[in-house]
Amino acid sequence: MAQLKLNLIGDGIDLTGAIKNTLEEKLSKLEKYLGDDERREVFADVIVRKEKYRSSVEVVIYNVFDHTLRIKKETDDLYTAVDYVVDAAEKQLRRLKDKVKSASKKEAQKHKKQITLVEEEVVEKPIEIIEVEPELYKPISVEDAVMKLLGSNREFVVFCNVETGNAAVVYKRKDGNIGLIQMPSCR
Template sequence: MQITTTFRHMEPSEALKSYAEEKLERVKKYIDEPIVVQAFLTVEKIRHKAEVTITAKGITIKAAEESNDMYASLDAVGDKIERQLSRYKERIKAHKPAAEGKSRQVQKSIVQAEGLETPAAAPVIIKTKSFSMKPMSVEEAVMQMELLHKDFLVYTESSTENINVVYRRKDGNYGLIAPERV
């Protein structure tokens, strides 16, 4: 397990770093290796905020907690991550596992937009990110979207191998965009 700890607006502390590592080591019992953990510890005036992102085989989980004490924030975010992972593990037991080994490489680009008043010649790509997508069912995609706290998720449907989009609607329900064969 690889843990990266970043301190923002505070002095790096070996005691805090080892405490964070000790708290985050407990996630090993829920997910398989390899696990990459990024912990961001931030102090803003009197607020002590701990943010954690865990990336493992097929899943990414994010959580953040804040309090008046960094150790309390680390305890709270560790407990929150454990609850999310146990819920994920229970849900995954109920689903038939997707075909292993099949995944797609996807590239995401962010385009710089010009002002509305001035006509733009051509958009400029300012950021590109590549990631692999494992095939999953609609239920798994919704669960992954919830774990990531996102409003939409692009994924490969395991039964058809088509690229689909699941999104959160304003009424709280979910929508699915699936390609239609012509």
């Protein structure tokens, strides 16, 4: 768990041992939200101000998941301000930690999907080329070729056109019509 290093600053108030102990004790609860990296140190400036009848506590936490958090509360009682600041800091740190966790989970899932896709590409069955003998033996008319196409579950028919003597193709178009491709003479 990352460790929180505190820098206690008193502005208009002398920080007694009781105040320092209270701040250190309450702010140590925040360490559980700082991450699991024990080598990383997180620094926090704690500024305690006293002006007449008002007390304020400001906490600035640096280097928390590459963010800086600033929380400031002002009340009549110093210890109440400390409680408010600790609660607000805990809420912000929890939210930030959850955000970082969910972002890392999304990144891991994205990486996992990429690996899965690569595995699927490797496992794919190779494409086989199956030779089909065209029906060019006896020339037929375009109308007969269309009837042959409509009478089968094929997508195209290659035939020898009786009118031109050249190869031709009739095929089913996506718009529901029939297409005709006339081949030029190969001779």
